[in-house]
Amino acid sequence: MSSSQDAGTQEFDARGNVGRPEPPASGLLARWNAIPLYLRILAAMLLGIAVGAALGEHADVLEIPSRVILQLLGALAPPLILVAVVHVLLTTDIKGRMAAKMAFLLVLNTLVAIFIGLTVANVIKPGTWSELTLGDAQTVEKKTLTPDDIVLKNIPRSLLGPLGDQQNIIGVIIIALALGLALRRQRDKPMVRELVEIAYNALITVLHWVIALVPLGVFAIVASVVGVQGFGPFKAMGVFVLAVLVALLLQTTWYMVRIRFGSWARPLHVLKGMRDALLMAFSTSSSTVSMPVTYACLTEKVGLREESASMGALVGANFNNDGTALYEAMSALFVAQLLGQNLTLSQQLLVVVTSVVASVGAAGIPEAGLVTMTLVFTAVGLPTEYIALLLTVDWFLDRCRTTINVLGDVNVSCLLDGKRKSIIQQA
Numbered sequence: 473m474s475s476s477q478d479a480g481t482q483e484f485d486a487r488g489n490v491g492r493p494e495p496p497a498s499g500l501l502a503r504w505n506a507i508p509l510y511l512r513i514l515a516a517m518l519l520g521i522a523v524g525a526a527l528g529e530h531a532d533v534l535e536i537p538s539r540v541i542l543q544l545l546g547a548l549a550p551p552l553i554l555v556a557v558v559h560v561l562l563t564t565d566i567k568g569r570m571a572a573k574m575a576f577l578l579v580l581n582t583l584v585a586i587f588i589g590l591t592v593a594n595v596i597k598p599g600t601w602s603e604l605t606l607g608d609a610q611t612v613e614k615k616t617l618t619p620d621d622i623v624l625k626n627i628p629r630s631l632l633g634p635l636g637d638q639q640n641i642i643g644v645i646i647i648a649l650a651l652g653l654a655l656r657r658q659r660d661k662p663m664v665r666e667l668v669e670i671a672y673n674a675l676i677t678v679l680h681w682v683i684a685l686v687p688l689g690v691f692a693i694v695a696s697v698v699g700v701q702g703f704g705p706f707k708a709m710g711v712f713v714l715a716v717l718v719a720l721l722l723q724t725t726w727y728m729v730r731i732r733f734g735s736w737a738r739p740l741h742v743l744k745g746m747r748d749a750l751l752m753a754f755s756t757s758s759s760t761v762s763m764p765v766t767y768a769c770l771t772e773k774v775g776l777r778e779e780s781a782s783m784g785a786l787v788g789a790n791f792n793n794d795g796t797a798l799y800e801a802m803s804a805l806f807v808a809q810l811l812g813q814n815l816t817l818s819q820q821l822l823v824v825v826t827s828v829v830a831s832v833g834a835a836g837i838p839e840a841g842l843v844t845m846t847l848v849f850t851a852v853g854l855p856t857e858y859i860a861l862l863l864t865v866d867w868f869l870d871r872c873r874t875t876i877n878v879l880g881d882v883n884v885s886c887l888l889d890g891k892r893k894s895i896i897q898q899a
Contacts, residue, residue, distance in 0.1 A: 531699025599809025
C-alpha cells in the first residue's frame with residue numbers, strides 16, 4: 473500500500489479514505505457523508521447526551537445499534553486483514569540487507585510501543601477511576617495459558633477456519649503470509665494482482681459502509697450510558713485519554729533517543745524538517761495519505777538518502793503501526809480494569825502478540841485501530857461491547873496515534889541512513 477509506483481499506487485477520496493474515487497453525489501445523505509467523520513462523531517455525542525438525559529433508564533434499549541455495528545466490524549476484520557497482508561506482500565519490493573535491518577527496527581519499535589502502553593496502563597490504571605456495566609457483557613476469562621497453549625491454539629486447523637473465528641487472528645496472519653509469499657512468485661501475471669486489488673477494494677468499500685454507521689453507534693452508546701449510569705463513566709475515559717497521550721509521548725522520546733545515537737541526523741533538526749508531514753498525519757488521520765509528504769520531507773528537508781527514505785517511509789510504512797499497537801494494548805487493559813479484572817501475564821503476552829500481528833495488515837485500512845481492536849479483544853476474552861465506549865474518544869486518539877505511526881516511519885528511515893552522512897548528501 474505504498475504510494476511509490478513500484479509498491480502499488482493508492483487512490484483516495486476527498487476525505488483521505490483509501491479506495492477508488494467515488495462519483496459526485498447529491499442529497500441530504502451525500503451532504504452528511506461529506507462532513508469529516510470526527511465532526512459527525514462529535515455531533516452524535518452531543519445528541520446522545522441530550523437524548524440520554526431526556527430518556528433516563530429507558531435509553532438502555534439504544535445500546536443495541538452499537539453492538540450490531542461492532543459485530544459487523546468483527547465479522548469484516550479477519551478477511552480484511554487477510555487480504556490486506558496479501559496485498560502488502562504482493563505490491564511491495566523488499567530485498568537486501570537493508571530490508572532485514574528495516575524488519576528488525578520495525579519489530580523492535582512495535583514491541584517497545586506495546587511495552588510502554590502496557591506499563592503506563594498498569595501504573596495509571598485508568599479503568600479503575602469509575603465503574604461501568606454494558607448490557608450482559610461477559611467478564612474476561614481468567615484461564616491461564618502456557619506459551620505452548622498459545623501457539624497450538626492459533627495454528628490453523630483448516631484453511632478457511634480462522635476467517636470465521638475472531639479469536640484466531642494469528643491463524644489469519646499465518647495463512648495471509650503463506651498466501652502472500654506464494655503469490656509473490658506469480659505477481660508478474662496481471663490477473664493475480666487484479667484479483668487481489670478487486671478483493672481489497674471491495675472489502676474497503678464494505679468497511680466504509682460500516683464506518684459510516686459509527687456516528688450512529690456513538691450516539692447509541694452515549695445515550696445509553698448517560699441515561700442509565702449518568703456521566704460518571706466518562707471520568708475514566710478522560711483519564712484513559714491522558715494515559716494514552718503520556719504513552720505516546722514516551723514513544724516519541726524513544727524515537728528521538730534512537731535517532732540521536734543511531735543516525736547522523738539530530739532530533740530537533742528531524743522534527744523541524746518533518747513538521748508538514750506530522751501535521752498532515754494529524755489532520756487527515758491517515759499515514760497512507762501522508763506517505764508522499766513524509767518521503768518528500770525526509771529527502772528535501774531532513775536530507776536523507778532516497779533509498780533510506782523510500783524503505784522507511786514508503787515500504788516500511790506498510791508494516792509500521794506502533795501508535796496503533798500501543799493504543800490497542802492500552803485499550804485491552806483499560807476495559808479489563810473497567811470490569812474489575814486483571815489480565816494475567818499470559819493474557820498480556822497474547823495482547824502483545826495479537827497487537828503485533830494485527831498491525832502488520834493495518835496500514836492503509838481506514839479506522840485500522842477500530843478494526844483490529846475487535847480481534848485483540850476477542851483473543852483475550854474481553855467483551856467487544858466496550859469498544860463502543862472507546863468510540864467517543866477514538867476520533868481524537870486516532871489522529872494522535874497516526875502521527876506516532878508516521879514518526880515511527882521517520883525513525884526507521886533515519887536509522888537506515890546510518891551514523892555518517894554520505895559525501896553526496898553533504899554536497
